[in-house]
Amino acid sequence: MxxxxxxxxxxxxxxxxxxxxxxxxxxxxxxxxxxxxxxxxxxxxxxxxxxxxxxxxxxxxxxxxxxxxxxxVVSNEEYAQSLLGKKGKFSMASRLIQQTDNVEELERLGELIEKRLKEKQ
Missing domain, CATH: 1.10.10.10 (Winged helix-like DNA-binding domain superfamily/Winged helix DNA-binding domain)
Known part of the structure; x- marks a missing residue:
């Protein structure tokens, strides 16, 4: 963008x-x-x-x-993605983790991260 x-x-x-x-x-x-x-x-x-x-x-x-x-020509989704960028995605994920108090949600996020790491290896 x-x-x-x-x-x-x-x-x-x-x-x-x-x-x-x-x-x-x-x-x-x-x-x-x-x-x-x-x-x-x-x-x-x-x-x-x-x-x-x-x-x-x-x-x-x-x-x-x-x-x-x-x-x-540019969709709303494309524009929103461009605003996040790579640093924005990390910042958003970090904020989400810091603001989540629910243990089950944090465990689920951890599982998703582990699954993604295995896919990348």
């Missing part, structure tokens, strides 16, 4: 990830809980398009005007 998304970029991507169809800038504005100005959404879309996060999925007519509709 190229970088971490800004809050506005993430909101636009979230709208696209949650949709089962391509969305225009107007539809993105309408589907988001955040109040955007249309010019802001269009600027964010230009940036995401230029950097390869999204692509034009369709061109349609909205109120007598041609409008591009966008689809995500």
């Amino acid at each position: 190229k970088r971490v998304l800004t809050k506005m970029e993430y909101e636009v991507m979230r709208a696209l990830w949650e949709s089962d169809k391509p969305l225009s800038s107007r539809e993105i504005m309408d589907s988001s809980a955040v109040e955007f100005k249309q010019s802001t959404v269009q600027t964010v879309l230009r940036t995401l398009l230029k950097e390869g996060w999204i692509q034009v999925g369709n061109v349609s007519i909205h109120t007598k005007v041609l409008a591009r509709e966008f689809i995500p």
Whole structure:
């Protein structure tokens, strides 16, 4: 992944990830809980398009005007994975172990680790 998304970029991507169809800038504005100005959404879309996060999925007519509709190129899962990275996975696992008080859960985690170690040998 190229970088971490800004809050506005993430909101636009979230709208696209949650949709089962391509969305225009107007539809993105309408589907988001955040109040955007249309010019802001269009600027964010230009940036995401230029950097390869999204692509034009369709061109349609909205109120007598041609409008591009966008689809995500990068899935939500791919983005989340990129945020974790190798160090992030270790940090997350370490935190999980430190915060777990249930002995049975810790034993199960230990079993999973042992099983994985055997697979790698």
